[in-house]
Amino acid sequence: MLFHYHLWTPFVEETERFYQKLGFRVTQRIGKQDGTFTSFDPPLDWDDFRHEKILFRIIEMKRGAINITFGYGKKVAFDHIGFWMTKAERLATLQRAETLGWTVQANERRTFIQTPYGFRIELQTHLDAIESRSGDQLLQLEIATPKSGLAAMLHQLLERPVPEITTSAAEQTRLVDVTFSGEHARHEQDPNGLEVRTTSRVQR
Template sequence: MLFHYHYWTPYLEETEKFYTELGFTVHQRIGRLNGSFQSFNPPLVWEDFRENPPLFRIIEMKKGNINVTVGYGKKVMFDHIGFFVSKEEHGIVCEKARNLGWKVEEDERRTFISTPYGFRIELQTHPDVLAAGDAAIEKMILSIRKEGLEKDLHRLFNRDVRVFSVLDEEINVQQVVINGIVFVKDPNGVSIWSI
């Protein structure tokens, strides 16, 4: 199941506000302050650390079967998409990725697969990355520089995964279709549609 996308962005507060207004809940904020990583999780709000702002590594927001994360970057930059899979499917997908010649980095928390399309794929087996509710990503359109993504994703997962591509010079998420949300555009330029 497609459940996740991650960005680096200078618009952290605006992005968090945007997604919370769509019904997402902030589950964690981790940032560097005074040389060490610390948590700034709710119930803390931005006013609580505005005077001495941390450099956020991750802000995680959830709504149903959707998990969106952002971290600080000097410019908006798409990093990866994520799929929630069974442990059995995880092993099969990793083996297929290696057979395609793609780099696979596994640890006990998550797996990242480097694709030749300029972004990574996260595989997740831990249900705590999801929240309660029916919200789900129905479709995603990525802009990438070369053809073949849909075919390779079908090879990896042995099914269509509702990730589509358009050719463009910039690698990005162009559109995310989420059930129950009318058309809006997030601060990073991602168009979000309802079905």
């Protein structure tokens, strides 16, 4: 199940506010302050620390079965996407990644596969990465990349067609468009230039 994406952005507070307006809840903020990583989780809000010198490594936000993370970067950059799967599916996916010769970084909490397309793929097995499997879903992502063959690569890695990922050509790898399920249909652009669409889950 596609559930996640991560961005680096100079617009950290603006990005958080944007997704809050879409109904996402902040579940974690970790930033580096005076050389030490510190938690700034809710109930703390930006009014409590906005004027302090904090470089946010990660801000995590959740809604239903969707998990979005972002951290401070000097420019907007797309880092990775994430699939939630069973432990057995994770092991099989890792075997296929190794057959393809791709670098794997794994620990008990998260596993990353470095693709040759300029982004990573996270494999997640912990249910607490999302609020609810039956809630709103991350339906589709469009990834632009200068290298062709991404759709076939995903098919080979996951051993199934992956229609939830669409591809387009660009000079640099970037996330172009995302679509969620939600209560009301809407289309907006986030502070990072990402087109964010919501498809109403209510059938009329």
